[in-house]
Structures are given as structure tokens and as C-alpha cells.
Amino acid sequence: MRFPRASDPELLDVIDRYVKPATQGVGRYLHLLHGNFARDDESERTPFLQSMRDAAREITDEELEILLQSEWRSRLTASWLIGGEWGCWPLMARITATSDHVTWASFEQPHRRTRDYSGFGPFHFDRYQYDDAVNALSAAVSSEMI
Numbered sequence: 001m002r003f004p005r006a007s008d009p010e011l012l013d014v015i016d017r018y019v020k021p022a023t024q025g026v027g028r029y030l031h032l033l034h035g036n037f038a039r040d041d042e043s044e045r046t047p048f049l050q051s052m053r054d055a056a057r058e059i060t061d062e063e064l065e066i067l068l069q070s071e072w073r074s075r076l077t078a079s080w081l082i083g084g085e086w087g088c089w090p091l092m093a094r095i096t097a098t099s100d101h102v103t104w105a106s107f108e109q110p111h112r113r114t115r116d117y118s119g120f121g122p123f124h125f126d127r128y129q130y131d132d133a134v135n136a137l138s139a140a141v142s143s144e145m146i
Helices: 009-018 028-039 042-058 061-068 072-082 127-145
Strands: 092-097 101-108 123-126
Touching: 009 061, 009 072, 028 042, 028 072, 028 127, 042 072, 061 072, 101 127, 123 127
Parallel strands: none
Antiparallel strands: 092 101, 101 123
């Protein structure tokens, strides 16, 4: 695992461009954490989602690999950027839910079978926080479709 250090300028550069960009005064990853962006009003959420769309189009596979090798903030951001391009191929995962936890594991990309995602995940979530984030996102998407 790579940690952000002065001795790793390549990682620091990618983090500065994709993980830390400030939106409403906080880093991008804080808006992604627990789906916090879904709770924003539309005037805040729309520019954030546009910045995510733009970043998903700009980031290279090599830069995603760098983020996926780093700490949780970078991996969280990378996972959203991987699935953030409309029309992008799906990233599939096995999702296991219990009464207390949700786990995403066994990631694969069906159109890129040779790509190795073994170092990606598993990701564990508190079930109540997970349900709240999914419900908030569902409400936000539903209200935009009306």
C-alpha cells in the first residue's frame, strides 16, 4: 500500500487532482463518504456531480491504479470515478448484507476480464449508514427525474 508522503510525488499529484479538490470548502472524498453529496441541495449537488463526471473522463487507468494502491480516501474516490462515466462499462461486485453490515467484494469488469481487481476491496459498511446513503441517493435521483 502506498501512503501519501513527500517521497512519493506521483501519488501526491494524483491525490491533489482527484481526491482533494475542494467543493464547498471540503475535499471531494468527504462528499463521497456515506453518499454525503446526496444530502446537498441541488445548487450544491449539481456542480459536485459535474466535477465528478469531468474527473472520471480525465483520469487515466494508470492514475486509477495509483489511487487504488493508496489509503482509503484515495480508494473511495477511485471507486466512484471508475463508475462515474455515463455509458461506462459496469464494475461488478458481490454484495453481502447482514443485519449489521454490507460488504462489497470480488470486483470484476465483464468487458475487461484480464484486469486484476484482487487488490480492490473488500469494502465494509455499517448497515444503517449504508441504507441511509442509498435511500438519500435514491430520493435525490428520483426528485431529479420528476
